[in-house]
Amino acid sequence: MQISSNFDSGNINVIEAKDPANILLEINKDNGSDFYQWFHFKLHNNERVEHTIKITNAGQSAYVEGWQDYQAVASYDRENWFRVPTTFDGQNLTISHLPEFDSVYFAYFQPYSYERHQDLIHQAQLDIDCELQVLGQTLDGRDMSLLKIGEEGEGKKTVWLTARQHPGETMAEWFMEGFIDRLLDEDDGIARSLLNKAVFYLVPNMNPDGSVRGHLRTNAIGVNLNREWQSPSMENSPEVFLVTEKMKETGVDMHLDIHGDEALPYNFVAGCEGCPSYDERHKALEDSFKEVLLAITPEFQDDEGYDKDEPGQANLTVGSNWVGETFKCLAYTIEMPFKDNALLPDYSVGWSGERSAIFGRDVLTAIHHVVEDLR
Template sequence: MNINCLFDSGNIEVIEASDNNAVKLAIRDDSNSEFKQWFHFRLHGEIGKTYNFEIMNAKDCSYVDGWNDYQVAASYDGEFWFRVHTTFDADKRLTFSHQLEHSTIFFAYFEPYSYQRHLSLVHQAQHSELCQHQVLGQTVDGHDIDLLVIGDESRERKIWVTARQHPGETMAEWCAEGLIERLLNEDDALAQSLLQEAVFYIVPNMNIDGSIRGNLRSNAAGANLNREWQNPSLEKSPEVYHVRNKMKSTGVDAFLDLHGDEGLPYVFVAACEGIPSYDDRIKQLEEDFSAILKSINPDFQTEYGYDKDEPGKANLTVANAWVGEEFKCLSLTLEMPFKDNANLPDKQTGWSGDRSYLLGQTLLNPLYQLVKKLR
């Protein structure tokens, strides 16, 4: 038996591996941070044998409630990811077992989205005459911060989309991929009509360093990027620094920030009702966006979500609150589950990259219907 995580987004430590195929593991902390919950590793073993795993520090992870009703993701080929039976017991032990059908298997907190796939997405997108690839700057580790500009920049309305500020929330980049590929589909009448009214600025992965390092929530410097929007710095949070500067140069008429939530088994949005400039126009845009999305995609719902901020009490270090206040625009955080979607469960895959991708495509529908009201 061999366990390895020395690859893109790998994260695990082997505490003990016994002869009876019982394996005790620990999740490594984020870089320069105490956040932890993301894991991704590869097991090589014997076909037909059952391997039993226990994550010893599950009770010390950042979102302990996220383990309740959670099922580990697994894949033999890195393409199709399924869920394996997982328990989180009264002693706060996370355990899972699997009988090998092939000699090598991946296990992960959620279906990964690799850096190589990110690069392929960017490079394939630039082949379209509709798309221009820009590099806004470099991350702490020196990786490029990629921006895709889709549509004609002379369009009056500017729509921004960011994904994966928290690197372990890989469903966010799956969602961004779906949105990007629909926008670039020249046979899609809705997408092409939307591009007659607006230009899109899309950052498919805000946190490349954390993604490669196998972090849950932090960048290479240990910063939680979604708490850096008021005062970003080149030293600690260059990703936010450069994106924010670009936003100021283009303006923003609508903003979607794509995320995943550890605890809630639902797809939902968080709005910016707590910002000082919040008014009836923004409130109506938020309500209309949710109503339209709910009407065309049953994966989305409005019953469950975060508690609303009190008037004037929004945390302006958070992206959607800062953008909403700075640009007086529709500004939403879209959350997807790490677990299964309780409204439309799928026992085999749970919430998945495919579901996230399809959700991304349907995000264009409310934007299309509201685009003329954005300004």
């Protein structure tokens, strides 16, 4: 029996792996921080017997509530992922699985590889409406890539989307894949209409270093990028620094920052209610955006989510808060579940990369309905 994680986004430490009925593992912390929750490993074993895999340090992970009612994902071909029986006793996360083939992958959520990221941005650049820009490099020397879709013109709005500040939230880049695919579909009326009214600046992966390293929440040196927006630096958070500099150059009329939530089994948004400049106009834009999403997809809801900030009490180091306040614009954090959408459950796959991509396509419709009112 062999267990390995020496691959893109791999993360696991083997404590004991001699008996299939008692495999003991632990998740490695993000480099330079105490955050950990993301795991991704491969089990190779020719025996067709029940395997009991215990992640022994789950009880001290970053978001322990995330393990309640959680089911891990597995795949034989790295394309099709399914949920496997998983329990949590307060300390150990136990995965039970009887392999049908010699080798099987397990992960916290359906991975989105760095190679797929490269395919996404380079296939997009082939479209006549798309330009692939490199803003600079990360601490590990990877490109900070930006897709500019559409052309500037008088009266056109500037719409920004950023995703995967927290690298373990892979559903965010699946969302972006669906969003980009629809936006570049010349036969889609919503997309064609939007590109007549707006220019899009899209960062499908804000944290490529953490993604490759198998981190949950931080960049190469353990910095949580979504707490860096008020004062980013090339030394600690070049990812945010480069994006904010570009935002200052282009201006921002709307910003969506795409994330995943470990604990809540719903799709929801978090707005700018606590920003000092928040007013009735801002509230009306937020409400309009949510109303459209509620009307077009049962995957979205607005009853469950984060507590709203008190007036003037927003944390302006957070991306959507900083953008909303700096540019006085509609800015939302969009959250998707690691578990499932409890309002529309799929017991085989739970919430998935494919469902995230469809949700990304739906969000394009919501933008279309508010774009003319952004300024």
